[in-house]
Amino acid sequence: MSPGGIDLETSLGYLLKEASSALRTAMEEVLRPLGMNVTRYSCLELLSQRPGLSSSELARGAFVTRQSMNVLLQALEREGFVTRPAEAPVGKVLPTQLTPLGRANLEKATVAVRSVEVRMLSGMTEAEQTGAFRILQSMIHSLRAESDGA
Template structure:
C-alpha cells in the first residue's frame, strides 16, 4: 500500500473539521471570558457546579476536560478568588464538597452570558432544524466512539 492511498483529505475529514471547530470555538470562548478574568476550564467548572451540585473532583475534571490534578489546582485558584468554597469535612468518604459562593454565582452569570453569545454567533448561519440535526449527529458520533 503506498503512502498516497493513506492520505487524509483534510477538507473532508470529519475529525479534522471537528478539531478545527473546537480550536475556533475555544479561541472565541477565551476571548469572551478574558475580560471577566476567567479561563474556559474555570467557567466550565463553575457551570458544572451550578448545574450539578455535589460533583466530586474527578467528576468535575471529566466534565471540564482536564486532569484531576489540574482540577485540584483550578479549584484552589477558584477558592482563593472566593468563587467556590470547600467544606473541611468530607461529605462521604474522602470527597470534600465544593459549592459556589454568592460571588461565584455572580461571576458565573456574566461568564454564561459571554459563552452564550459565542454559541449564538457559532450557530447564526444554521436554522432551527439544522441546529437540532447538528446536535443529534454530534451526539451519535460521541456515542459511537464511547461504545467502542
Template sequence: MSMRKMNPSSGEAWIGYSLKITQHRLRQRLEAELTGIGVSASQNAVLLAISNNPQISNASLARAAFVTPQSMQGMLVTLERDGFIVRTPHPEHGRIIMTELTEKGKAAAQAGIIAAETVERQMLIGLTDDEARLLGDLLRRCADALEAA
C-alpha cells in the same frame, strides 16, 4: 467509506479535522468572551458544574472540564484563592470536601452562561434552526458511536 487520500489544504478534509478546527475556534471565542469575567473556559465549566450540583465530586468536575483529576485539584485551589468558590469539610464525612460557589462565583457562572450562549449563537448564525438541531443530533450520534467502540 472511501480510502481516498485526504488533503486538508485543498478543502477536502476529514470530518474529524473539521470538527477539531471548529472546536478550536469555538474555544478561542469562548476564552475571549470570558476574559472580562476572569475565568478560563475550563474554570467556567467547573463553576457551571458546581452551580448545578454543589455535591459534585472532583472526578466529575474533571470530566465536566475535560481535564485530569490532578489538574482539577490545581484548578479548584486557584478558584478558591480567587474567591469564586469555598471548600469545606463535610460535617458528617470527614474525607468529603464540599465545594460551593461564592457570590462572585455565582455571578461568574451566570456571566459564563451568557458568554457561552453568545459564542454558540455566533457559531450557528449561518444555519437555520432545523439545521442547528440536526447538527446537534448528528454530533451526539457520532459521540455515542465513539463511546460504544
C-alpha cells in the same frame, strides 16, 4: 491526500477538531475580560448544574487532569467563588459548592459564552441546528458505546 495519511480537506474528525479549536478561541476571547477562561467557566457551570461534585468529577467534566482541577479549585476557593469542607463528610471526597460570588461571576460568563454560541449558529436555520445537535449526539454516543465495549 498525503501518502499513507488522510485527506484533511475531507476528514470529519479534523473538521470537528478545527471547529472545537475555533469555539474555544472565541470563548476565551469573551471570557478573558471577565477574568475567566474556558476551564474556569466549565468548572463553575458544572457546579451550578450539579452542586457537590468532587474534584475528580469536575476534572472529567471540564476535560482536564485531576491535578489541574485541584489547582483551579484551590484558586477558586481563595477567590471566594467556591467552598469545600475542610474534611470529607464521607470517604475522601470534598464536595464543592458555588458561593454567591461564584454564581454572580458565572452568570456574566454564561451571557458571554451564549453570545459565542449564537454567533456560531447564526448561519444555520433552526432545522439545521436541530440536525447538527442530533448528528453530534449520535457521533458521541457511537464513540462512547464502542469504547465501553457495547
